[in-house]
Amino acid sequence: MHGYPIRFLRGLRLWTAGLLMLLAATATAREIEPGAAVELREGRGLVAIALDAAVPVSSLKIDRKDGGFGGQRLLRLGHGRSLRLLELPAGEYRFSRIEIGFDNQPYWYVNLRKDGRLDFKVEPGVISYAGDLDLTASGYGIFHTVQRDRLAQLAIDLDTHHPGLRERWPLRWQGVTPDRFGQFMTRELAGTPLADVVKAADAATVAEPEKQADAQLPILVRELFADWQVSMVRLNPAGDMLAITEQKDGRHSISVLDVATLQASLVYSGDYPVYQMSWAADRTLLIGVDNRGRTSYAVRLRVEAGRAPAFDLLTFPYDGWFVSTIGEDGNQVVFARPESGGGAGLYRVALDGKRIERSQFDRSRRLDKGLEGWSDVVTDRAGVPRAVVASEDGEYVLKTQTGADGRWQIVRRFSNEDRFHLLQLAPGGNSVYATTDIDRAQNELVRVDLADGKIAQTVLALPGVDILEVLTTPAGVPVGASYLQDGRRQTHYFDSANASLHAALAQALPDRSIAVYETSRSGTRALVLASDETDPGTYYLYDAEHNRVEQLLSRLPAFERAKPTRSALLRLEASDGTPIEAYLALPSGRGPHPLIVMPHGGPIGVRDTLHYDPEVQLMTNRGYAVLRVNFRGSGGFGRQFEQAGYGAFGTRIEDDVLAAVDKALGAYPLDPKRIALRGASYGGYSTLMGLIRFPDRYSCGVATAAVTDWVLPFSSSDWAASPVARDLMKKRVGDPATQIDAVEAISPVYRYRQIDKPLLLAHGARDRRVTIEHALRLRLLLAKAGKPAQWLPFEKEGHGIAELDNRVRLESAVDTFLRSCFGAGKPAVPATAQTPSP
Numbered sequence: 109m110h111g112y113p114i115r116f117l118r119g120l121r122l123w124t125a126g127l128l129m130l131l132a133a134t135a136t137a138r139e140i141e142p143g144a145a146v147e148l149r150e151g152r153g154l155v156a157i158a159l160d161a162a163v164p165v166s167s168l169k170i171d172r173k174d175g176g177f178g179g180q181r182l183l184r185l186g187h188g189r190s191l192r193l194l195e196l197p198a199g200e201y202r203f204s205r206i207e208i209g210f211d212n213q214p215y216w217y218v219n220l221r222k223d224g225r226l227d228f229k230v231e232p233g234v235i236s237y238a239g240d241l242d243l244t245a246s247g248y249g250i251f252h253t254v255q256r257d258r259l260a261q262l263a264i265d266l267d268t269h270h271p272g273l274r275e276r277w278p279l280r281w282q283g284v285t286p287d288r289f290g291q292f293m294t295r296e297l298a299g300t301p302l303a304d305v306v307k308a309a310d311a312a313t314v315a316e317p318e319k320q321a322d323a324q325l326p327i328l329v330r331e332l333f334a335d336w337q338v339s340m341v342r343l344n345p346a347g348d349m350l351a352i353t354e355q356k357d358g359r360h361s362i363s364v365l366d367v368a369t370l371q372a373s374l375v376y377s378g379d380y381p382v383y384q385m386s387w388a389a390d391r392t393l394l395i396g397v398d399n400r401g402r403t404s405y406a407v408r409l410r411v412e413a414g415r416a417p418a419f420d421l422l423t424f425p426y427d428g429w430f431v432s433t434i435g436e437d438g439n440q441v442v443f444a445r446p447e448s449g450g451g452a453g454l455y456r457v458a459l460d461g462k463r464i465e466r467s468q469f470d471r472s473r474r475l476d477k478g479l480e481g482w483s484d485v486v487t488d489r490a491g492v493p494r495a496v497v498a499s500e501d502g503e504y505v506l507k508t509q510t511g512a513d514g515r516w517q518i519v520r521r522f523s524n525e526d527r528f529h530l531l532q533l534a535p536g537g538n539s540v541y542a543t544t545d546i547d548r549a550q551n552e553l554v555r556v557d558l559a560d561g562k563i564a565q566t567v568l569a570l571p572g573v574d575i576l577e578v579l580t581t582p583a584g585v586p587v588g589a590s591y592l593q594d595g596r597r598q599t600h601y602f603d604s605a606n607a608s609l610h611a612a613l614a615q616a617l618p619d620r621s622i623a624v625y626e627t628s629r630s631g632t633r634a635l636v637l638a639s640d641e642t643d644p645g646t647y648y649l650y651d652a653e654h655n656r657v658e659q660l661l662s663r664l665p666a667f668e669r670a671k672p673t674r675s676a677l678l679r680l681e682a683s684d685g686t687p688i689e690a691y692l693a694l695p696s697g698r699g700p701h702p703l704i705v706m707p708h709g710g711p712i713g714v715r716d717t718l719h720y721d722p723e724v725q726l727m728t729n730r731g732y733a734v735l736r737v738n739f740r741g742s743g744g745f746g747r748q749f750e751q752a753g754y755g756a757f758g759t760r761i762e763d764d765v766l767a768a769v770d771k772a773l774g775a776y777p778l779d780p781k782r783i784a785l786r787g788a789s790y791g792g793y794s795t796l797m798g799l800i801r802f803p804d805r806y807s808c809g810v811a812t813a814a815v816t817d818w819v820l821p822f823s824s825s826d827w828a829a830s831p832v833a834r835d836l837m838k839k840r841v842g843d844p845a846t847q848i849d850a851v852e853a854i855s856p857v858y859r860y861r862q863i864d865k866p867l868l869l870a871h872g873a874r875d876r877r878v879t880i881e882h883a884l885r886l887r888l889l890l891a892k893a894g895k896p897a898q899w900l901p902f903e904k905e906g907h908g909i910a911e912l913d914n915r916v917r918l919e920s921a922v923d924t925f926l927r928s929c930f931g932a933g934k935p936a937v938p939a940t941a942q943t944p945s946p
Contacts, residue, residue: 136197137170137180137195138196139180139182139194139195140154140193142269142270143269144270146195146270146273148232148233148277150232151197151198152196152230153195153196153198153231153232153233153234153235153236153277154196154230154234154273154277155193155194155196155228155235155237155238156192156193156236156237156262156279157170157182157191157192157241158189158190158237158239158258158262158265159185159189159206159240159241160188160189160240160241160243160256161185162244162245163187163243163244163245163251164187164208164209165185165186165187165206165207165209165243166183166184166185166207166208166209166213166214167181167182167183167184167205167207168181168182168185168203168205168206169181169203169206170182170194170201170202170203170204171202171221172199172200172201173199173200173201173202174199174200180194180196191265193266193269193270196230197230198230198231198232199229199230200227200229200230201227201229201230202220202227202228203223204219204221205218205220205221206218206220206241206243206251206253216251218243218253220253225283225284225829226241226253226255227284229282230282231280231282233277234277234278234279234280235266235273235274235277235278236280236282237282238255238281238283239256239258239823240257241253241254241255242254242255242256254826254828254829255283255824256823256879256881257283257285257819257820257823257824257879257881258824258879258881259279259281259290259885260289260293260884260885260888261881261884262279263290263302264302264306266279267301267302267303268303278290278291279294283823284823285819285823285844285845286819286844286845286848287820287823287844288848288852289819289857289885292858293885293888293889296889296892297892300892305892306891308891309888309890309891309899310899311896312887312891312896312897312898312899313900313901314868314899314900317900317918317920317924318917318920320920320921321919321920321923321924324669325730325920325923326920328669328670328729329726329912329916329919329920330912331667331669331670332670332722332726332729333726333912333915334912335355335912336645336663336664337354337355337356337662337664337665338353338354338355338661338662339354339381339382339663340352340353340382340385341353341660342387342393342625342635343625343626343627343633343634343649344391344628345387345389345390345628345629346629347367347628347629347630347633348366348367348368349365349390349411349417350364350365350367350635350649351363351364351365351385351393351395352364352365352372352661353382355381358379359377359379360378360379360380360382360397361374361376361377361378362375362376362377362393362395362407363375364407364409364417364419366416367649369414371415371416373409373416373417373419375393375407375419376395376421378397378399379399380397380398380399380403381397382395382396382398383396383397383402384429384430386430388406388433388441389438389439390438391408391409391410391411391438392406392407392408392409392438392439393406393409394406394433394441396429396430402428402429403424403427404423404424405421405423405424406424406441406464407419407420407421408420408422408459420462422459422461422463422464423463424443424457424464425465425466425469426466427446428443428446429443430442430443430444431444431454431485434490434491435489435490438459439458439460440456441491442455442457442475442487442493443456444485451480451481452482453471453474453475453476454487454493455468455469456468456475475487475491476493476496478515478516479496479498479516480498481499482496482497482498483496483497483504484496484497485497486530486532486533486540488533488537489533492509494508494509494533494558495507495508495509495533495540495558496516496530497528497529499832503521503522503523504522504524504526504528505518505521506518506519506520506521506522506528506556506561507519508561510538510558510559519558519559519560519561520561522546524832524835524836525751525836526544526546527543527544528542528543529543530542531580532580532584534584534585535585538557538558538559539556539557539564540558541555541556541567541580541584541586542554542555542556543575544563545574545746548569548747549572549747550569550570550571550573550575550745550746550747551574551575551576551747552567552568552569552570553567553568553569553575553578553589554567555567567586567602568586568602570591570593570600571746572749573592573593573744573746574591574592574743574744574746575589575591576589576597576744577589577590578590579606579624586602587602587603588600588602588606588610590623592715592717592744594677594689594718595675595677595691595716595718595719596621596717596718597621597622597623597717598621599622599624605631606624609624609627609650609652610622610624612650612655613634613636613638613650617648617657619640620638620639620643621639621640621719622636622637622638623636623638632651633649633650633652635649635650636648636649636650636657639719640718640719640720641672641673641674641718641719641724642672642673642674642725643662643663643664643672643720644663645663646660646662647659647660647661647662648660670725670726671696673694673725673728674718675691675692675693675718675724675734675736676691676692676693676694676776677689677691677718678690678768678771678772680767680771681767682740682760682763682767684760686740686749686764688738688740688767688768689737689738690736690738690768690771690772691716691736692734692735693724693727693734694728694776695732695733697731698777699777699778699779700777700778700779701732701733701777701778701779702731702732702733702782702783702784702930703732703733703734703769703772703773703779703782704727704732704734704735704784704785704786704926705737705765705783705784705785705786705798706723706724706734706736706785706786706787707736707737707761707762707765707785707787707794707795707798708736708737708738708742708791709789709790709791710741710742710789710790711741711742711753711757711761711790711794712743712753712754712840713750714742714743714790715738715742715743715744716736716737716738716742724736726919732926733772735768735769737764737768739765739768740760740761741753741756755840755841755842757790757818757840757841757854758793758801759854761794762794762797762798762801762802765794765798766798766802766805769783781807782807782930783805783807784807784810784929784930785798785799785806785810785811786809786811787810787812787814788811789814789815789878789907789908790815791812791814792811792812792813792814792815793815793816793856795810795811795814796809796811796816796856796863796867797854799863800856800859800862803865806865807930808866808867808868808925809866810867810868810870810925810926811867811869811870812869812871812909812918813871813872813875813878813908814871814878814882814886815878815882816856816882816883816885816886817856817857817858817882817885818841818842818851818855819844819848819851819855821837822837822844824879824881825876825877825878825879826876826877827877842854856886857885857889860886860890860893866898866928866929867890867897868897868898868900868921868925869883869897869899869900870901870902870909870918871883871900871902872901872902872904872906872907872908872909873905874903874904875906875907876906876907877906877907878907883899883901887899898925900917900921902914902917
């Protein structure tokens with residue numbers, strides 16, 4: 109949503125002042141001050157307005173939808189969360205405008221009138237609430253407003269600032285998506301003061317968890333969860349230079365290394381991470397830095413024998429990212445620049461001058477005229493966009509441009525369940541390569557005709573396996589495709605030369621997942637990344653002329669304390685015959701070992717692999733076996749398996765997890781009386797449902813960022829504003845508007861009395877995917893039942909734990925919690941780990 113400058117309205121001040129005087133004279137709204145006595149007049153109700161703003165807000169305007177007066181302008185809201193309580197005549201209202209600035213000096217405004225999801229109703233004799241308004245900024249003058257359902261938090265705030273109010277008038281949710289939690293909570297509390305429940309819930313907060321853990325744990329956590337010291341390496345087309353992105357002590361850098369002389373030049377160093385790096389030509393490197401926007405640079409190198417490369421740095425004047433390179437000399441690129449009204453425009457930018465001129469970004473020079481809302485684009489070698497995937501009227505479409513007139517035509521429409529990803533233009537220019545599962549059993553590599561959008565050729569199809577990435581020559585010819593099978597990355601090559609190269613690398617680097625990132629133009633050098641469960645990745649340079657593999661850099665330094673372990677692959681069938689794949693890692697020692705079951709997040713389209721996972725390695729190093737399960741709905745196994753997860757949340761998915769537990773117990777030395785669940789996001793939800801449904805099988809649970817009420821995401825998640833995402837979630841979970849009973853039946857908050865085992869909840873206050881309201885609802889109910897969950901909040905974290913210090917806090921709390929859960933049978937911390945064998 110775009111914020112419009114207010115300065116151009118200064119000439120209308122007299123008119124505006126007169127209108128405000130008229131509004132003040134005819135207004136029928138009344139703001140209720142904290143602690144003030146309230147007596148509602150007939151035909152009126154109360155409405156709670158909450159705004160959570162990341163930028164200073166000078167006012168929020170509310171209007172009646174019928175156009176009459178009687179709305180309200182709330183002033184000086186500041187930034188952070190603010191709550192106002194109004195008395196209004198019954199009727200339908202809307203949030204119409206937010207003014208951003210200090211006091212009465214707004215600099216921008218955001219028009220909310222077009223967003224029907226922000227409309228609300230005021231009912232007589234009740235306290236109406238339509239959710240918090242969450243205002244964020246994503247760039248200069250670009251603001252986004254979404255609705256957040258924080259019903260439990262609002263009840264606490266009302267009792268704090270307006271005591272006794274909820275006893276006199278019921279609190280009622282008025283959002284677009286129904287939410288009956290308010291009524292449920294009122295019934296469950298049964299007269300118990302909410303303040304007492306809050307106090308009991310807060311008393312279970314984990315204080316200074318690092319001090320409760322042994323001294324070795326933080327050291328081990330910092331080693332295993334450290335940021336990669338090398339995040340990207342790229343080989344230029346000539347094969348004589350490497351670009352290397354590194355991170356150390358919070359600083360990010362890019363160096364260019366001459367392969368022959370091993371002399372390097374530092375071309376970038378700063379506080380911001382690198383999000384994009386690629387070679388446009390032998391001596392032109394393109395880089396993008398994420399400094400709360402997207403700053404891009406072109407590095408033009410000058411190489412002299414015996415000296416480190418010299419360079420010129422060209423800075424792009426606007427945020428954006430590189431889409432493609434024009435020609436082979438690297439002197440022009442196609443650049444995507446975010447537009448003020450939303451979306452992004454494509455521009456042809458020359459790199460052969462002394463600077464990047466702003467005139468190259470004049471809107472009249474856009475390459476994608478007539479296109480809006482595209483998310484995927486393919487250009488030809490001249491930089492002309494030829495095909496895009498775009499959002500149009502709530503659905504996705506494939507548009508192509510084949511004629512000289514530059515007109516775009518829709519050649520294919522997609523359902524919200526179809527996968528379709530454009531790759532690049534095929535030789536000849538009349539078709540494009542893409543991956544898709546449309547009318548197919550799995551994601552396949554295909555060639556699509558630009559004239560009619562039909563699939564002209566299936567290039568590669570692997571039964572029951574989804575294609576992930578495609579390897580191509582600079583001319584756009586596919587030479588291979590990667591996929592996941594048996595938990596590891598695999599590559600299928602179409603030609604014998606590349607297949608022989610991969611075979612030679614596999615022999616030189618056994619038992620590793622091999623990825624060939626770039627091959628030189630001559631084919632004599634290749635940049636290779638080898639990885640496995642014990643190593644997040646090591647880069648190698650392969651010299652075909654001498655058949656030699658030279659180690660370059662590792663993403664992480666060699667572990668000093670951790671003893672990494674590999675997992676065994678388990679295959680099983682669920683009770684209905686669905687094939688399930690799982691991975692089991694064992695600690696050292698003879699066992700029986702306590703078991704940590706770790707369901708993954710998602711759950712649809714996400715999966716576990718046999719690649720490096722610091723959580724798994726930490727658990728095994730602390731003496732626990734770890735089981736991960738690719739239950740139905742997981743990605744990579746084809747369309748049917750993925751869609752088998754629809755309607756299986758909290759039911760068949762958790763049955764699959766338990767079936768894998770039984771398989772592991774029957775084949776390995778595990779202790780059936782010491783099994784805990786641990787997961788994040790959907791994995792956290794699965795943890796809760798496992799404790800609810802199978803209390804005799806699981807001893808305790810750790811749930812991070814867990815979904816506790818499936819109604820909430822429809823009104824309070826970062827995807828809730830997308831009609832496509834909402835429709836897809838209705839298929840996966842159920843529609844709260846028509847299936848509220850079924851949705852509540854799979855929501856842990858409504859089954860909280862069935863949670864009788866110890867529980868540790870962790871959540872980030874800035875989580876936009878699964879808001880912290882999820883945790884608050886469950887915490888209140890468990891505290892009322894006399895079973896408060898241990899609570900570990902993170903004020904500055906979002907959907908996951910990003911900061912290493914916070915990771916130490918979390919793992920310290922988890923370690924203490926698990927040892928308390930397992931009691932006298934707690935595992936001894938092993939010196940080494942082992943690879944399980946059947």
